Amino acid sequence: MANLFFWMSNNFFLPILPIYYHTLGMSDHQIGIAIGAFSIGSVLFRVFCGKLADRYGSKPILSVGIVVSTLAIVTYSYSTTIVSATLSRFLHGVGISVYSGASLTMATLMHDEQYMTEVVAIYTLFTMLGVGVAAGSANWLYQIGDFNLVVAAGAIATILSFILFPKNPVLKTKLVVEDSLSLLQVIRESGVYIPTLTLFAINMCFASMMTFWPLLLLSKGVSEIHPFYIAYAIAVVFSRIWVKQLCILLTPQRLAEYILLIFMSCMIITACFSNMWVLALNGIAIGAGYGLAFPALATIVGAHVQAANRATAFGFFTMAVDLGFAIGAIGMGIIADIWSYETIFYVAGLYTALYMVLYHFFFYKKLITQSDDNQ
Incomplete structure (x- = not known):
């Protein structure tokens, strides 16, 4: 369930931000830069954060990802220029990259190896459900309220993911630090x-x-x-x-x-x-x-x-x-x-x-x- 709410929070913004940035007077080129900053932040930190999760465990890294994502979502309300919008999207991409690898790793380590396919399938199924719910409701939230209502929904969803993820996961597969390899x-x-x-x-x-x-x-x-x-x-x-x-x-x-x-x-x-x-x-x-x-x-x-x-x-x-x-x-x-x-x-x-x-x-x-x- 934590995964559902986390990815729901992320996908509230994909269909809304281009419209919102347009109402702020940004050009198509500027909107593209701001939206694309998310992918840059995500790509740059994925492997690095994965290495940290191997070294320190998935739980603290996953927690940091949720906190960073929540902060990024809150900053959307104050991002009214191309610079601030780009920084907010970049920060949100970093939060996603910190969370995603650590959460998937935790899910696989909490179950026996023979169930890995089912674990990944269920993990990604909840991801897709979160994406679907967010994509289907984001425009409705924007229409009945304003952009701040979408921000509030995204922030609440990330906080729920923090509350719901396992705080003391029981790992069926134990980590052996000596087995750690270089990137x-x-x-x-x-x-x-x-x-x-x-x-x-x-x-x-x-x-x-x-x-x-x-x-x-x-x-x-x-x-x-x-x-x-x-x-x-x-x-x-x-x-x-x-x-x-x-x-x-x-x-x-x-x-x-x-x-x-x-x-x-x-x-x-x-x-x-x-x-x-x-x-x-x-x-x-x-x-x-x-x-x-x-x-x-x-x-x-x-x-x-x-x-x-x-x-x-x-x-x-x-x-x-x-x-x-x-x-x-x-x-x-x-x-x-x-x-x-x-x-x-x-x-x-x-x-x-x-x-x-x-x-x-x-x-x-x-x-x-x-x-x-x-x-």
Whole structure:
């Protein structure tokens, strides 16, 4: 539940801040800088905070993340210039990075290793529920009150997450400080960098879909795009329920390859077709693929690193979410300016296909070999 409220607090602001900053008189360019500062703060501190969590434990680091996030949210009410808005967003990104790796690590260490996939699936399911509740209610709060009401809701949600997270967690997996490795040693493990690269490739596609799919449809005169979002929301929740069974049936390593195939296919189909059936089918496919991706790939990471290095590994792994989305949105935006929206999805499909070939013939074998060595 703590995870639900924390991510709810973060996502109250994503749909509202661009509107709020616009009412303050900021230009589109300034709004982009302020909003993007969040990702910069998040990326810069993820691995560093993961290393601190491995050294000092997840509980104090997680607590710091919640406190920093709460302070950042409170400063939104006073951030009326481009400089102050950018600093507030940067601070919020730092708080997110401090919290995310430590909380995921704590969740996995509180349960036996054989339940890691279920733990990650449930952890991320509550994340998605928090995102959904916030996205669905943020505009309503803004309309019935003002921006300060949204700030109050965000601050209350973070405080609730602080109250609800385990203060004295019972760890089923004990940390051995002597097992701690350097950052370079951790990220050089194939069980760490391969899932991270794979998650990056998936988030590149996800960013393209979420950012430019509505614009592509609008350019073709299709204004009713709600079937996509409804299908996506249903599929992403139900996929988290079935991820454990699929990992047992296929192995997480093989499931990752099928997820890449799903995203590649969706990119090509999106470039070629745009009707109501494609909207719904794309929503189901993207929701299922994205819902399965993080738990399956995080399971690979958790299984390939010792407990003493898990927060560092997860910190590096989760960077792929921010980088993939940011680079995907920015890079594909450049392609759209030069060519067309359809070209975005052809490029994303080709990129994913090339990575899938690399994964199939090289990365998959490395993952299986290391998995056998760890047994």
